[in-house]
Amino acid sequence: MTAAQPIAHSSPLSLPPMLPSHGPWGHIPELRQDNLGLFTRAWRECGPMARVSFGFLTPIFVFDARAVKHILVDKQQHYSKQTRGYDALRMLLGQGLVTSEGALWKRQRRIAQPAFHKDRIAKMVDTMRIASCDLVERWAPWADGQTEIDAAEEMMRITLRMAGETLCGVDMSDESSEFGRGVAVMLKFFRKKISTPLPLHWKLPTAQQRRSDQALEAMDRIVHEIIDERFRSGVHGDDLLGMFMSARDAETGESMDRTQLRDELMTMLSAGHETTANAMAWTLYLLSKHPAVLRQLEQEVDALLDRPGDAPTLDQLKSLTYADQVLSESMRLFPPVWAVARRAEIDDEILGYSIPKDSYTVMCSWVVHRDPDLWENPEGFDPDRFSPERLAAAKRRGRIRTAYFPFAAGPRKCIGDAFARTEALVLLAAIVRAYRVELCPHQKIVPEGSVTLRPRDGVRVTLRRR
Ligand code: HEM
Numbered sequence: 001m002t003a004a005q006p007i008a009h010s011s012p013l014s015l016p017p018m019l020p021s022h023g024p025w026g027h028i029p030e031l032r033q034d035n036l037g038l039f040t041r042a043w044r045e046c047g048p049m050a051r052v053s054f055g056f057l058t059p060i061f062v063f064d065a066r067a068v069k070h071i072l073v074d075k076q077q078h079y080s081k082q083t084r085g086y087d088a089l090r091m092l093l094g095q096g097l098v099t100s101e102g103a104l105w106k107r108q109r110r111i112a113q114p115a116f117h118k119d120r121i122a123k124m125v126d127t128m129r130i131a132s133c134d135l136v137e138r139w140a141p142w143a144d145g146q147t148e149i150d151a152a153e154e155m156m157r158i159t160l161r162m163a164g165e166t167l168c169g170v171d172m173s174d175e176s177s178e179f180g181r182g183v184a185v186m187l188k189f190f191r192k193k194i195s196t197p198l199p200l201h202w203k204l205p206t207a208q209q210r211r212s213d214q215a216l217e218a219m220d221r222i223v224h225e226i227i228d229e230r231f232r233s234g235v236h237g238d239d240l241l242g243m244f245m246s247a248r249d250a251e252t253g254e255s256m257d258r259t260q261l262r263d264e265l266m267t268m269l270s271a272g273h274e275t276t277a278n279a280m281a282w283t284l285y286l287l288s289k290h291p292a293v294l295r296q297l298e299q300e301v302d303a304l305l306d307r308p309g310d311a312p313t314l315d316q317l318k319s320l321t322y323a324d325q326v327l328s329e330s331m332r333l334f335p336p337v338w339a340v341a342r343r344a345e346i347d348d349e350i351l352g353y354s355i356p357k358d359s360y361t362v363m364c365s366w367v368v369h370r371d372p373d374l375w376e377n378p379e380g381f382d383p384d385r386f387s388p389e390r391l392a393a394a395k396r397r398g399r400i401r402t403a404y405f406p407f408a409a410g411p412r413k414c415i416g417d418a419f420a421r422t423e424a425l426v427l428l429a430a431i432v433r434a435y436r437v438e439l440c441p442h443q444k445i446v447p448e449g450s451v452t453l454r455p456r457d458g459v460r461v462t463l464r465r466r
Contacts, residue, residue, distance in 0.1 A: 013349065013352075013353075013354040014353065014354065015051060015353060015354055015356075016046070016049035016050055016051050016060050016353045017046040017047070017049075017050060017051065018046075018050070018051045018052075018053070018058075019041070019042045019045060019046055019050050019051065019052050019053075020045075021052070021053050024055070025055055026052070026053030026054055026055050027052045027053055027054060028054050028055060028195055028197070031052075031054065031195050032192070032195050035449045036338070036366055036447060036449045038052070039061060039063075039339070039364045039366060039367055039449075040366075040367060042061050042063075043061070043063045043364075043367045046061075047063070048062075048063050048064035048067060048351055049061065049062055049063065049064065049067060049350065049351060049353055050063070054195065054197070055197050056197040057084065057360060058359075059341075059359070059360040059361070059362050060355065060359050060360065060361045060362070061361075061362050061364060062350075062361050062362060062363040062364065063364060063367045063368055063371070064351060064368070065368055065371070065374060065399075065400050065402045065403040066351065066400060066402075067350045067351055067363070068363045068368065068402040068405060068409070069400060069401065069402040069409065070350050071342055071350070071361055071363060072340070072342075072363070072402065072405070072408055072409045072410040072412070072413075073402070073409050073410040075348065076410045076411060076412070078344065078345050078346045078348060079342035079343065079344060079345065079361070080101060080342065080343050080345050081099065081101055081341075081342065081343070081412075082101075082343045082345075083341040083342065083343050083360050084194055084200070084360070085190075085194055085341050085451070086099055086341065087200050088190045088193055088194050088200055089190065089451065091200070091201075091216075092186050092190075092216065092219075092266065092270065093263060093266055093267045093270065094259065094262065094263030094266065094267075095260070095263050096108075096263040096264045096265075096266060096267025096268070097109060097112060097264060097267050097268070097415065098267050098271055099263075099267070100263075107249070108260075108264065109415065111243060111244060111247040112240065112243070112244070112264070112415060113415065114243065115167075115239070115240040115243050116415050116416060116418065116419055118418060121418055121419055121422050122314050124166040124419070124422070124423075125313065125314045125317070125422065125426065127162065127165050127166050128162055128166070128311075128422065128423045128426040128427070129311040129312070129313065129426055129430075131158060131161050131162050131165065131427075132158070132311040132426050132427045132429075132430035132431075133309060133310070133311050133430060135154070135158050135427070135430065135431070136308070136309055136311075136430055136431065136434045136435075137309070139154075139434075139435065139463055142462075142463055143435060143463040143464060143465045144462075144463075145438070145462050145463070145464045146462055147462060147463070148440050148460050148461070148462055149460070149461060149462075149463070150458040150459065150460055150461075151280075151281055151284045151285070151437065151458070151459040151460075151461045152277070152278075152281040152454070152455050152458040152459045153458060155276075155277040155278075155280040155281045155284075155427075156180050156184075156273065156274070156277040157173045157177075157180065158173065158277075158427065159272075159273040159274075159276045159277040159280070159423065159427075160172055160173045160177065160179065160180045160269070160273040160277075161173035162273070162276075162423050162427075163268070163269055163272035163273040163276075164269065164273075166239065166240075166419075167239055167240040167241065167265075167268050167269065167272060168226055168230075168239060168240065168241040168265060168268075168269075169237065169239055169241070170226055172222065172269070178215075178218040178219065178222065179218075179219055179222050179269065180273070181215070182215035182216070182218055182219040183219070183270050183273075183274055185211055185212055185215040186212055186215055186216065186219075187274070187450045187451050187452065187454075188208075188450060189208055189209075189211070189212040190450065190451060191449075191450040191451075192208065219266065220262070220266075223262050223265050223266050223269070224258075224262060226241070226265065227241070227258065227261050227262065227265065230242070230245065231245075240268060241261075241265060244256055244260075244261055244264050244265075245261065268416075271416065272416055272419070272420075274336075274452055275336040275337060275416075275420065275452055276336075276420045276423055276424055278334070278336040278452050278453055278454055278455075279327065279330060279331055279334075279336045279420070279424055280424055280427060280428065281454075281455055281459050282330050282331075282333070282334035282336075282453075282455070283326060283327060283330040283424070283428060284431070284437050284459065284461065285439065285445060285455065285459050286326075286329075286330050286333065286334075286381050287326070287432075287437065288437055288438055288439040288461065289381070289439065290381050293326065293381065293383060294432075294436075296322055297322055297323055297326055297432055298432055298466075300319075300320065300321075300322045300323060301320070301323065301429045301432045301433050302433065304316050304319055304320065304429070305429065305430075305433045307433075308433055308434035308435075308465065308466060309433075309434060310430070310433060311426050311427075311429060311430035311433075312425070312426055312429045312430075317422065317425055317426070320425050320429055322383065323425055323428055323429055323432075324386075324421070324425060325383035325384065325386040325387060326383045326428070327421065327424050327425065327428065328383070328386040328404075329381060329382060329383040329385065329386055330381075331406040332369045332375070332404060332406070333369065333370075333379075333381060334447065334453055335365040335366060335369060335405075335406045335453060336406065336452050336453055337365070337406065337407075337408070337451070337452060337453070338364065338365055338366040338449050338452070338453040339362050339363065339364045339365070339366065339449065340362070340363045340365070340405075340408050341360060341361065341362045341363070342360075342361050342363075343358060343359070343360055343361070344356070344357055344358060344359045344361060345357065345358075363405075365404075365405055365406060366449070366453070368402075368403065368405070369403075369404065369406075371403070374399055374403040375403070407420075433466070434465070434466060435463045435464060435465060435466060436463070436464040436465075436466055437461050437462075437463060438461060438462050438463075438464065439459070439460070439461055440460040440461060440462060443457070443460050444457075445457075445459060
């Protein structure tokens with residue numbers, strides 16, 4: 001893959017170039033069929049920024065790390081989340097931490113932040129360890145090198161358990177859990193809805209609409225039950241839910257109402273499991289394709305954990321440096337949140353292009369993480385590029401921070417980044433110590449870009465004991 005040469009513009013304030021399209025629907029058919037392909041083509045043909053036509057909208061795709069920094073960090077106050085994608089997400093998450101803005105977001109972030117402090121996360125490691133050991137045990141009957149399991153589905157299940165237990169003290173992962181399935185249904189629905197030129201709140205009598213209504217209802221019921229149960233117990237507790245329940249507004253002294261509690265819990269449970277599950281699924285996939293990397297990782301893990309069935313303790317996590325690099329590299333090639341959108345609230349200028357007020361900008365980590373100007377051998381899976389020495393060398397050469405932004409950047413950066421890394425490390429080490437995970441033959445692994453980057457048809461694997 002090679003980047004297009006920078007576009008020469010005659011006027012310093014021309015709009016970013018328009019990606020050519022054919023037909024009345026512009027790029028919508030391509031977006032629906034293969035959105036990752038559309039982003040990649042726009043980058044190849046137009047360079048660092050490109051306009052595309054969705055008929056009713058002309059978003060600007062952003063593929064340049066400096067432009068990403070401009071929008072997410074330097075001028076973040078002029079870029080909002082009032083976008084079509086976020087409007088769709090609000091139908092599920094309401095006004096929780098991911099979707100809210102302004103004073104409400106500021107207050108909620110301040111309340112939630114301590115729950116993600118490293119001391120708090122340290123206390124969650126035991127819960128993560130127990131869940132990881134249970135997973136190893138659950139897989140034991142299938143470890144015959146023949147039985148096929150879907151690693152992506154298994155990762156969804158276990159990360160939902162970890163998020164539920166650590167954030168609100170509830171294991172939601174059992175087979176009958178409607179929550180995980182609900183998230184999957186909703187994300188599929190959003191993908192379609194966002195690319196349809198109809199108002200988002202319109203409901204058509206389709207089977208998909210019905211399925212999504214039912215999914216939302218079930219998820220709502222689950223979240224409300226958790227909140228009701230906590231109120232009934234009379235003890236708020238010191239997990240994230242407890243912190244939200246105990247918080248009082250500094251000015252009015254009022255506590256959060258039920259709707260706000262529902263929105264925050266729905267947000268944390270959805271954002272907190274789906275993303276990490278995808279990161280893990282892609283990591284297991286990549287490891288199964290790169291035996292030399294897997295061997296090195298096994299050596300590190302075997303030196304640390306005495307026997308299969310073990311998972312790392314808090315102290316041991318520090319020694320998993322190669323495992324951490326593997327995760328970083330996996331999120332470079334398959335960033336679980338592969339595109340981040342913002343709306344320009346002012347007329348702006350980026351890289352010499354005019355960005356008119358109300359433009360939708362879409363920053364694409366899927367492409368930036370593959371830019372050959374930023375990454376040597378960008379398509380290669382090379383965890384060593386995240387070694388301290390090579391990171392320092394890249395910094396010396398002037399590579400900017402937003403060359404890599406799986407958790408975004410600036411004030412709206414992911415609040416759960418350390419949480420996610422910790423749970424992924426614990427889980428990865430436990431799995432690698434106990435099993436060889438091998439990809440089943442004759443399957444095509446297709447990345448599908450919805451809100452998150454999922455393997456469209458899962459990742460079918462077999463397991464061998466080590
Ligand atoms: C590998 C795992 C994860 C990835 C790749 C990821 C990625 C991201 C990204 C890119 C954003 C910024 C979105 C935007 O600005 O438009 C974000 C925000 C957020 N994430 Fe994560 N996330 C992960 C795990 C988690 C976990 C485990 C939690 C909670 C337990 C979480 C909670 C949140 C919240 C609440 C926000 C909104 C923060 C704010 O705006 O103040 N995430 N995440």
